[in-house]
Amino acid sequence: xxxxxxxxxxxxxxxxxxxxxxxxxxxxxxxxxxxxxxxxxxxxxxxxxxxxxxxxxxxxxxxxxxxxxxxxxxxxxxxxxxxxxxxxxxxxxxxxxxxxxxxxxxxxxxxxxxxxxxxxxxxxxxxxxxxxxxxxxxxxxxxxxxxxxxxxxxxxxxxxxxxxxxxxxxxxxxxxxxxxxxxxxxxxxxxxxxxxxxxxxxxxxxxxxxxxxxxxxxxxxxxxxxxxxxxxxxxxxxxxxxxxxxxxxxxxxxxxxxxxxxxxxxxxxxxxxxxxxxxxxxxxxxxxxxxxxxxxxxxxxxxxxxxxxxxxxxxxxxxxxxxxxxxxxxxxxxxxxxxxxxxxxxxxxxxxxxxxxxxxxxxxxxxxxxxxxxxxxxxxxxxxxxxxxxxxxxxxxxxxxxxxxxxxxxxxxxxxxxxxxxxxxxxxxxxxxxxxx
Numbered sequence: 001x002x003x004x005x006x007x008x009x010x011x012x013x014x015x016x017x018x019x020x021x022x023x024x025x026x027x028x029x030x031x032x033x034x035x036x037x038x039x040x041x042x043x044x045x046x047x048x049x050x051x052x053x054x055x056x057x058x059x060x061x062x063x064x065x066x067x068x069x070x071x072x073x074x075x076x077x078x079x080x081x082x083x084x085x086x087x088x089x090x091x092x093x094x095x096x097x098x099x100x101x102x103x104x105x106x107x108x109x110x111x112x113x114x115x116x117x118x119x120x121x122x123x124x125x126x127x128x129x130x131x132x133x134x135x136x137x138x139x140x141x142x143x144x145x146x147x148x149x150x151x152x153x154x155x156x157x158x159x160x161x162x163x164x165x166x167x168x169x170x171x172x173x174x175x176x177x178x179x180x181x182x183x184x185x186x187x188x189x190x191x192x193x194x195x196x197x198x199x200x201x202x203x204x205x206x207x208x209x210x211x212x213x214x215x216x217x218x219x220x221x222x223x224x225x226x227x228x229x230x231x232x233x234x235x236x237x238x239x240x241x242x243x244x245x246x247x248x249x250x251x252x253x254x255x256x257x258x259x260x261x262x263x264x265x266x267x268x269x270x271x272x273x274x275x276x277x278x279x280x281x282x283x284x285x286x287x288x289x290x291x292x293x294x295x296x297x298x299x300x301x302x303x304x305x306x307x308x309x310x311x312x313x314x315x316x317x318x319x320x321x322x323x324x325x326x327x328x329x330x331x332x333x334x335x336x337x338x339x340x341x342x343x344x345x346x347x348x349x350x351x352x353x354x355x356x357x358x359x360x361x362x363x364x365x366x367x368x369x370x371x372x373x374x375x376x377x378x379x380x381x382x383x384x385x386x387x388x389x390x391x392x393x394x395x396x397x398x399x400x401x402x403x404x405x406x407x408x409x410x411x412x413x414x415x416x417x418x419x420x421x422x423x424x425x426x427x428x429x430x431x432x433x434x435x436x437x
Contacts, residue, residue, distance in 0.1 A: 002081050002168050003184070009167065013180040017072070020181070023236055024061070027208055030233045031057055035215045039227075044218070053211045060207060064200040070362040071193035072183045080189035082162055082171040085155030086129065122150035123157075126295035130157045134275075135293035135326050138375040138396075139339075139384055142275040146291030146330045160377040161188075161340070163262050174368070176251075176260040187260075192351055192366045195255070198247040205241030208233060258340045258347040258381075268336050275328035276384065278393050279400060282327050288391050292327045331391050333383065342381040350379065 004010045036050035084092070134140045134148045134157065141160045142148055149158040154171045158164075163175040165185055174188035186194050212233045219226055254260060259267055275291065284290050333339065341347065350368040352359045371378055387393070 002079055002170055004167050004178070005169050006167070009178075009180065013183055016180050017183070020068075023240070024065075027233055027236060028061070030229045031208060031211060034227055034229050035211050035233075039215050039219075053207070057204075057207055057211070060200055060204045064197065064204045067193055067197035067200055067362045068182070071186075071190050071197050074190045074193060075182060075184040075186070078189050079168075079185050080173040080175075080187040081168070081185075082154060082156060082159070082173065084170075085151075087123075088153070088155035091155075122147065122152075123155075126297050128157070132294075133157075133159070135328070136374070137377065138277040139380060140275055140376065142273055142328075142330060144273060144289075144330065146275050146289065146328060161260075163260075174260050175262055176254070177262075188366065188369055191251070191260075192353070193362045195248065195251045195352070196360070196362050198244045198251065202241060202244040202248055205237045205244065208237035209241060212237065255348055255351045256344045258338065258342065258350070263338075267338070271335055272333040272337065272339055273330065274333070274339065274384075274387065275330055276387065276393060277396060278327050278329045279395075279397055280325055280327050282329065282394060285329065285391060285393075288329045288331045288393070290327055290329050292325055294324065329391065329393050331387050331393075333387065337383055339380050339383045340378055341383070342379055346379075 004013060032054065036054050040046045040050040040053070131148070134142075140148060143150075149162075150156070151158050151162075151164050151171050153164060153169060156171060158171060159173075161174050162171050164171050165175055165178060167178040168185055172185055172187040174191065176186045176191055176194075178184065179186050179194070182190075182194060182197065212230050216226065216230055216234070250261075254264055257264075257267075263270070278290070280292070282290055342350070350371075351366050353364055353367065358364050368378060373379065388395070
């Protein structure tokens with residue numbers, strides 16, 4: 001389980017479920033005993049109204065609790081965090097040994113759980129573990145130099161749609177927000193269940209408000225005594241009803257445009273930088289650069305430049321390595337363009353499931369979790385083809401497409417041990433001239 005770094009956040013997250021349980025218990029008591037039994041059955045002799053209210057109430061309370069426990073358990077045991085990189089794991093082990101050696105003393109404070117890892121710059125190793133997972137795709141999010149994004153805290157290359165959560169100090173797939181109401185970070189593995197929970201809670205609150213409002217109105221019309229518990233129930237139902245309805249509406253909007261809360265906050269100004277596969281040996285264009293993977297491996301010589309020097313001399317390239325090479329053009333989108341938008345209906349199904357049963361019941365996970373494709377980490381929309389046309393990128397020839405399976409096999413087989421192929425010229429990012437990137 002991954003918890004928040006700050007102790008106050010952890011305690012709030014642990015206490016809120018008890019608070020919610022108390023609210024549901026209080027609501028159930030007032031709804032069943034004071035409204036349905038005392039008011040409608042005993043005082044008004046309207047058992048049919050009480051029966052209808054009770055049936056609807058318990059049906060949606062069951063769905064609300066079912067979705068809550070589902071999202072809570074997923075967040076606790078499978079929050080969608082990315083495994084730490086080797087350097088971060090080593091740092092964590094060193095911190096653990098230091099704490100054991102020094103006892104309770106801790107330079108980071110008394111809260112041992114809040115201890116953070118030291119940051120690391122992007123791994124300069126051309127055979128960096130995990131790098132081959134990116135250039136075995138046809139398109140991925142990258143930096144200006146064509147390399148994938150890097151998380152210095154987790155010491156990892158960040159896959160598409162992975163964001164670092166400062167609250168838990170870990171990278172999370174499709175991170176949406178940290179929510180103490182449901183026990184932690186809401187991301188790829190839990191977002192569907194979170195939406196279902198807020199949806200059913202909003203309906204539950206509407207049922208409570210309708211029953212409480214009707215009983216209160218009838219009592220006022222007959223000038224009977226007003227039950228203070230019913231007033232309290234109206235207040236609780238109104239607060240949580242407005243809150244969960246707003247959360248449901250906001251989340252549905254995010255799903256329809258295939259964004260998370262993190263994405264949406266910067267959607268209008270965000271510019272994506274993409275590495276799009278082009279034919280091997282493609283030169284830089286007037287408005288884009290190129291990079292060829294695997295990156296060149298410098299010769300270990302005292303007189304040769306450092307490995308990070310792009311003018312470094314590479315080892316001879318074998319025929320096998322040439323077949324495994326892939327060239328990518330590095331291009332930029334316009335502000336607000338979303339490469340992951342595949343249309344409202346398909347966006348919805350990628351999160352909520354392929355049928356109505358999946359949409360309503362919290363059993364199956366989101367299809368985007370198990371998306372498997374050699375082209376990208378997540379399904380991408382028509383924007384990729386538009387970028388090819390916009391930047392006049394050459395199409396991959398059939399000869400390279402035919403050898404795709406062999407090429408991928410070569411990449412996966414040599415990703416951790418070889419990676420010594422030359423790029424276009426020197427195998428590094430090609431400068432696109434005065435226009436730059």
